Amino acid sequence: MIDFYFAQTPNAAKILIALKELDLPYKVIRYDLYQGEHLNADFRKINPNLKIPAIVDTAPLDGGEPLPVFETGAILTYLAERCGALIPEDPRGRIAAFQWLAWQISGLGPFMGQAAHFLRYAPPGPHEYSRNRYVNESVRLLHVMDYRLKRVPYLAGEEYSIADIACFPVIHYFGQYFEFDFLSLAAVRRWYETLLARPGVKAAIDSPEMDPGRYYDTAPVLTEDEWSNVFGERMLQASAAD
Secondary structure: OEEEEEEEOOOHHHHHHHHHHHHOOEEEEEEOOOOOOOOOHHHHOOOOOOOOOOOEEOOOOOOOOOOOEEOHHHHHHHHHHHOOOOOOOOOHHHHHHHHHHHHHHHHHHHHHHHHHHHHHHOOOOOOHHHHHHHHHHHHHHHHHHHHHHHHEOOOOOOOOOOOHHHHHHHHHOOOOOOOOOHHHHHHHHHHHHHHHHOHHHHHHOOOOOOOOOOOOOOOOOOOOHHHOOOOOHHHHHHHHHO
């Protein structure tokens, strides 16, 4: 059983897709980020970074104590290696999967996430430079992805992998906030539609867990406390606590 610490975010959707694809039993432990439910000492023992998602493998294969894992790249790798799936076996495919996974967690995810933040959450003010910086780099990275996918069906090459799983939710959820239509890139569109048709991906995206509520509002309105819990002083204080 995998304890899955969850909120309706693209990062959590990555892990939900992997759990569905691998047919692993899991229990959702839902946190409301706006209410600051992640800012507690018990959760910090699982994820010192106080971010969602995280997992605890309650029956790890080494037979030891329950094993917590945080950061989506690490979680995806752990789950895939636990099941012997979603990472190509041949060395070239394996390193390709890890390269494109690293590309997502260091580039596509952060830049599309920051672009979506400035497009949706930024208070009134002179944010044009910031928006342009993150949006333009996000679009550039989508062109990089398109270049790769013109040459191979999946990011790792011939096989669907955790690299594809990592990229899909970021594009699926954050892409709606951009004026640039990512589906105008033919190879990205072909890849996106292929993944969207996979039963595991569809089951995750359509699952009750991903019912978005307020999280995917185009222009969410947060109270001062909600802002503090996600982006502000309470988040800083919780991270600074010893």
